[in-house]
Amino acid sequence: MTKTPKFSRIVEALPPTVPFVPPEEMERQFGRKVILRLGANESSFGLSPKARAAMEQAAEESYLYGDATSHELRTKLAARLGIGTQHLVIGSGIDELLGLIARAFLDPGSGVTTSEGGYPTFNYHVEGYGGVLHTVPYRSDFYNDLDGLARSARETRSRLVYLANPDNPTGTFYTADEIARFRKQLPSDCLLILDEAYVEFAPEDQIYPIDPDDPQVIRTRTFSKAYGMAGARIGYAIAHPEIVQVFEKIRNHFGVNRMAQAGAAAALEDVEFLRQVVQGVKKGRQEYEELARKTGVRAIPSHTNFVAIDAGSKENAQALLEALWKQGVFVRAPQAAPLHRCIRVTIGTPEERRQFAAVFEKIMQTSPTS
Numbered sequence: 001m002t003k004t005p006k007f008s009r010i011v012e013a014l015p016p017t018v019p020f021v022p023p024e025e026m027e028r029q030f031g032r033k034v035i036l037r038l039g040a041n042e043s044s045f046g047l048s049p050k051a052r053a054a055m056e057q058a059a060e061e062s063y064l065y066g067d068a069t070s071h072e073l074r075t076k077l078a079a080r081l082g083i084g085t086q087h088l089v090i091g092s093g094i095d096e097l098l099g100l101i102a103r104a105f106l107d108p109g110s111g112v113t114t115s116e117g118g119y120p121t122f123n124y125h126v127e128g129y130g131g132v133l134h135t136v137p138y139r140s141d142f143y144n145d146l147d148g149l150a151r152s153a154r155e156t157r158s159r160l161v162y163l164a165n166p167d168n169p170t171g172t173f174y175t176a177d178e179i180a181r182f183r184k185q186l187p188s189d190c191l192l193i194l195d196e197a198y199v200e201f202a203p204e205d206q207i208y209p210i211d212p213d214d215p216q217v218i219r220t221r222t223f224s225k226a227y228g229m230a231g232a233r234i235g236y237a238i239a240h241p242e243i244v245q246v247f248e249k250i251r252n253h254f255g256v257n258r259m260a261q262a263g264a265a266a267a268l269e270d271v272e273f274l275r276q277v278v279q280g281v282k283k284g285r286q287e288y289e290e291l292a293r294k295t296g297v298r299a300i301p302s303h304t305n306f307v308a309i310d311a312g313s314k315e316n317a318q319a320l321l322e323a324l325w326k327q328g329v330f331v332r333a334p335q336a337a338p339l340h341r342c343i344r345v346t347i348g349t350p351e352e353r354r355q356f357a358a359v360f361e362k363i364m365q366t367s368p369t370s
């Protein structure tokens with residue numbers, strides 16, 4: 001056996017996990033083609049033609065580094081959000097920003113609170129920087145347990161508490177008042193990470209208002225979901241200026257490529273495209289809810305571009321997942337109780353939804369989940 005130089009103690013102790021097995025890898029492992037790709041909440045509605053044109057233009061300039069300060073995009077975002085550019089940091093997706101947050105705030109052994117079965121990439125970064133995860137189960141109605149999260153944050157003296165709102169993998173949403181109440185319950189040395197990957201799908205008048213000078217809240221948002229630019233890898237965080245300045249010390253300054261920056265800036269301008277996506281997704285959610293009802297199961301009310309369907313038991317959910325995969329339908333199923341009763345299905349195009357409904361109904365007829 002070869003003997004490598006020593007790894008760091010933190011890395012040495014890490015479990016050999018990756019947060020997600022990508023569908024491409026599943027295709028290779030199982031020797032089966034994905035026919036309906038509805039497992040990663042990518043936008044079936046694609047990206048804005050204006051974003052695409054801007055990216056094509058930028059592709060020709062790809063021999064140049066991108067603007068390390070993402071000045072144009074930050075200026076546009078700041079104007080849109082009614083904040084200053086000093087409140088914004090751009091990253092190659094929320095996933096990268098979550099890593100920066102963990103690195104900026106955690107010492108080895110620092111406590112972190114999140115929901116059990118919540119967004120796994122966050123946990124991956126926390127462990128990668130030596131943090132210790134404290135998890136709180138979801139409530140039986142599949143909502144994050146806000147009181148439980150706040151209690152855990154206090155009891156474990158967590159430095160970070162993570163909440164996705166709207167939530168992944170359940171699709172549930174907490175209103176501004178509920179988040180405000182939660183925020184007040186947190187100890188003064190605990191940072192709330194509000195992951196708003198799906199915020200564009202939430203009711204605008206019920207979103208927790210941005211207070212960019214609150215030093216205890218950092219919000220993460222992305223162009224991957226509603227804007228349909230997951231492969232371009234670009235997202236942003238809204239934070240107190242001091243936190244943004246600390247990110248300057250540790251971030252990968254040229255990590256957000258030129259095409260992504262140009263595409264995101266153009267996408268922001270295409271308000272009409274975004275409106276159509278949000279409308280299309282809303283219609284798709286209604287169809288999935290109806291499909292669930294028709295087949296004797298229940299869809300959890302969603303404020304995202306996916307719907308979690310409660311199959312009644314873990315066994316049912318696993319059987320459903322496998323039956324769908326045999327038909328080339330890629331969806332995911334959360335593993336932690338009580339979410340393990342569900343499968344999570346991305347809202348496809350009208351044609352994808354029709355295909356999904358046909359396969360789903362057939363499976364439910366031959367092996368009813370009861």
Ligand SMILES: *Cc1c(COP(=O)(O)O)cnc(C)c1O
Pocket residue numbers: 041092093094095096119164167168195197221222223224225230233234235
């Ligand atoms: C999809 C998703 C992300 C990842 O966003 P990227 O910007 O593509 O890295 C982060 N958080 C949640 C809750 C998500 O669902």
